[in-house]
Amino acid sequence: MTADEPSTPRPAAPTSEQEWLAAYDPRAYAPIAVTVDVVALTLRHGGLHVLLVERGAPPYQGCWALPGGFLRAGQEGLDEAAARELAEETGLLGGSEVEAALCRVHLEQLGTYGAPDRDPRMHVVSVAYLAFAPDLPDPQAGTDAAAAAWHPVADLDLGHRPHGRPRAAGAPADTHGGGVGGPTGQSSRTLAFDHARILADGLDRVRAKLEYSPLATAFLPHDFTIPDLRAVYEAVWDEKLHPGNFHRKVLSVPGFVESTGATTARGGARGGPRARTYHAGDAGLLHPALLRPTRESEIRGDEIH
Amino acid sequence: MTADEPSTPRPAAPTSEQEWLAAYDPRAYAPIAVTVDVVALTLRHGGLHVLLVERGAPPYQGCWALPGGFLRAGQEGLDEAAARELAEETGLLGGSEVEAALCRVHLEQLGTYGAPDRDPRMHVVSVAYLAFAPDLPDPQAGTDAAAAAWHPVADLDLGHRPHGRPRAAGAPADTHGGGVGGPTGQSSRTLAFDHARILADGLDRVRAKLEYSPLATAFLPHDFTIPDLRAVYEAVWDEKLHPGNFHRKVLSVPGFVESTGATTARGGARGGPRARTYHAGDAGLLHPALLRPTRESEIRGDEIH
DNA sequence: AGAATAGTGTCTATGAGACATTATTAT
DNA sequence: ATAATAATGTCTCATAGACACTATTCT
Numbered sequence: 001m002t003a004d005e006p007s008t009p010r011p012a013a014p015t016s017e018q019e020w021l022a023a024y025d026p027r028a029y030a031p032i033a034v035t036v037d038v039v040a041l042t043l044r045h046g047g048l049h050v051l052l053v054e055r056g057a058p059p060y061q062g063c064w065a066l067p068g069g070f071l072r073a074g075q076e077g078l079d080e081a082a083a084r085e086l087a088e089e090t091g092l093l094g095g096s097e098v099e100a101a102l103c104r105v106h107l108e109q110l111g112t113y114g115a116p117d118r119d120p121r122m123h124v125v126s127v128a129y130l131a132f133a134p135d136l137p138d139p140q141a142g143t144d145a146a147a148a149a150w151h152p153v154a155d156l157d158l159g160h161r162p163h164g165r166p167r168a169a170g171a172p173a174d175t176h177g178g179g180v181g182g183p184t185g186q187s188s189r190t191l192a193f194d195h196a197r198i199l200a201d202g203l204d205r206v207r208a209k210l211e212y213s214p215l216a217t218a219f220l221p222h223d224f225t226i227p228d229l230r231a232v233y234e235a236v237w238d239e240k241l242h243p244g245n246f247h248r249k250v251l252s253v254p255g256f257v258e259s260t261g262a263t264t265a266r267g268g269a270r271g272g273p274r275a276r277t278y279h280a281g282d283a284g285l286l287h288p289a290l291l292r293p294t295r296e297s298e299i300r301g302d303e304i305h
Numbered sequence: 306m307t308a309d310e311p312s313t314p315r316p317a318a319p320t321s322e323q324e325w326l327a328a329y330d331p332r333a334y335a336p337i338a339v340t341v342d343v344v345a346l347t348l349r350h351g352g353l354h355v356l357l358v359e360r361g362a363p364p365y366q367g368c369w370a371l372p373g374g375f376l377r378a379g380q381e382g383l384d385e386a387a388a389r390e391l392a393e394e395t396g397l398l399g400g401s402e403v404e405a406a407l408c409r410v411h412l413e414q415l416g417t418y419g420a421p422d423r424d425p426r427m428h429v430v431s432v433a434y435l436a437f438a439p440d441l442p443d444p445q446a447g448t449d450a451a452a453a454a455w456h457p458v459a460d461l462d463l464g465h466r467p468h469g470r471p472r473a474a475g476a477p478a479d480t481h482g483g484g485v486g487g488p489t490g491q492s493s494r495t496l497a498f499d500h501a502r503i504l505a506d507g508l509d510r511v512r513a514k515l516e517y518s519p520l521a522t523a524f525l526p527h528d529f530t531i532p533d534l535r536a537v538y539e540a541v542w543d544e545k546l547h548p549g550n551f552h553r554k555v556l557s558v559p560g561f562v563e564s565t566g567a568t569t570a571r572g573g574a575r576g577g578p579r580a581r582t583y584h585a586g587d588a589g590l591l592h593p594a595l596l597r598p599t600r601e602s603e604i605r606g607d608e609i610h
Numbered sequence: 611a612g613a614a615t616a617g618t619g620t621c622t623a624t625g626a627g628a629c630a631t632t633a634t635t636a637t
Numbered sequence: 638a639t640a641a642t643a644a645t646g647t648c649t650c651a652t653a654g655a656c657a658c659t660a661t662t663c664t
Binding site: 032034071073074075081112113115125294 | 336382430592
Binding site: 225226227243244247267270271272273274275 | 644645
C-alpha cells in the first residue's frame, strides 16, 4: 500500500509505541529527505565521462559528488526532478543548440539508495537516475554548475570492482551501512557518500543495456557512422571489437540503424575510405542482441540481487 | 549529491523563495513520505499469484493493494524495510518451517514511484520491491496479514497491457500523473493507487530475468525436477515450451542445476517415468541464456526508458 | 491396454567469430 | 608509396528449434 493506516496494532512485529506513531503519521516524526541524483554519462575523446560537482560544504567538503538535489514535494515527479537537476547542473538552460542536445538525452531510473547512515546528517533516500547524452559542452560558469565538470570514468576510484559484469543486471542492492558515516579518506578521485557505488551500478546498467537495446545511439549525434557506433561500444565495454564482424552484425539487426544514403565528408583521421552515415532506427530491442565478448570467469559465482 | 546546500541562488532555475527554503531544509517544509511496497510472487497450482491486502480505509477502501508500509526513518535501509513488510504482511514470523521458507525468498528492488498525485493525501514516494518465493502458505489470520491473500495474476486488471515484453527491461518509468487522484472505478480486480502499474513492471522484470538468470529456481523448493522448472517458465511466460528441447537446454547451461542423483518417488500424475531431481547450481548468470520464443511483433516500436 | 510423460537422438537453419580481401583515403 | 580503414566475403563452430523415438509409469 502507499500510505497505510494500520487498523490494528502489530502483535507479530514488536515495535515501540513511538515507532508505531511514526508509522502512523510521518509528519509527526520521520525526518526523511528524498533526493534525486543523476549519473550523467557522455563520450569525450573516445572515453566515458561522468558529470560530477565539487562539494563546497561538509560533509565530504572538497569531494566530488553526483549532481542532484531535493525532490520538490507535491510539485514534481521523480522523472521531472531528474531532468530538472540535470538541466540545472549542466547549466544547459539558455542555449538553444544546447537545448536541442538536451532533448536527445536519455533518462532512466537506476535505483534507490536508502541506508540510514549513507548521509551523516539525516536519513536521506536518494533516487538515482542514469542519463546518456552525446558529447555535451562543459558546464557553464556563473551558474549552479560552476563547480560541475566532466570526469573520465577511468580516473575514478570505484571501490576496486574489476571491469566486467559484476552482478546479474536488474536492481542495485540497497547500501547497507558500509561503515562510512562521514568523510573519511577523501582523495580527489574518491566520491562523496555512496556515490561510487551508485556510479558503479550505473556503469553496470549501461554496459548491460548496450547488449540488447539501441541505447548506444544516444551517445552519438543524430547522424553517425558504424565505426562511430563501434567506438561507443568499445568505450563502454572497454573491449576492442572486430570491425568487420561488428559492421555486419549491426546492419543485420532489424531496426537498429537506418541508412541516410550519404557518407562522411572526409575519410578517417589516419586514412581509409569515407564511411556511410546512419541514424537510429525504430527498434526498441535489439534482436538478435549484440553480446559482449564472453569472459568465462564472469559466469560463475556472481551474486544475484 | 545527497543533501545539498546550494551555495548560491539559482538564477537559471526560476524558483520562489519558499521553494528555495524547502530545498534547503526539508524538515521545515516538505511533506514527503517514503514507503516500501512489495510485489510478492509465488506459484500456486501452476499459476502465478501475487500477494495483496485489502484496504480497510479510504482512499481506495475495499480495493486490493500491494503490501507495504512506511520506511522507519533512521532505523532501517530499504532492503530491510522490504523484508520486514513482507514478513509482517504474510504473517510469516512465528512458524519455523515458514521461516525456513522465508529464507529462500529472493528480494530485489524493482523501482521507485513518486508522482506527486499518486496518493491523494500527500506526496508519497514508494520504493517497490520484487519478491519471488516457493509456494507459501496462506497468510495467517489474527495478524496484520488478516486481509492479505494470494491472487492469481491472470485475474487482475493491469490496464490492458498485452502479454509480452512491453518495454526494454531496466527501469520503470516514473508515473506521471495519470489523472487518477483518488478512488475511481474500483472493481474487485482493480488495484489501488498506481499499484497496477507497479505490478505490471514487476511482471515485466520477472519475465525478463528468467531468460538470463537462474531465478526460476527461487519459485521451487530446494529439490526439483526439470519438468517442475519448465512449469515455472511456462507459468511466468504464459507460453508452452517444448519439453525435450527445454530439458536438454537447461542441462547444457553450466551451473544452472546440479543433479542430486535421486529421482521422484512417483511418476507424473497422468503417467510417465519418475523424473530425476536437481537443485540450484552456483551460476549467477545463465550462459547461454534461455531465450523466450520470439514474437516478431514485439521487437519493433517498443519504447525505451 | 492405453495414455501420458521423461529423457535422448537427429537434422536443419541461423548466428557468432576468426580470418581474408578489396577499395578508398590521409600522410 | 605506405599505412590505415570501410566494407564485404568465406569458413567453421555452437546453438535453437523441429521432430522422432524409446522407456517408464499411471489409470
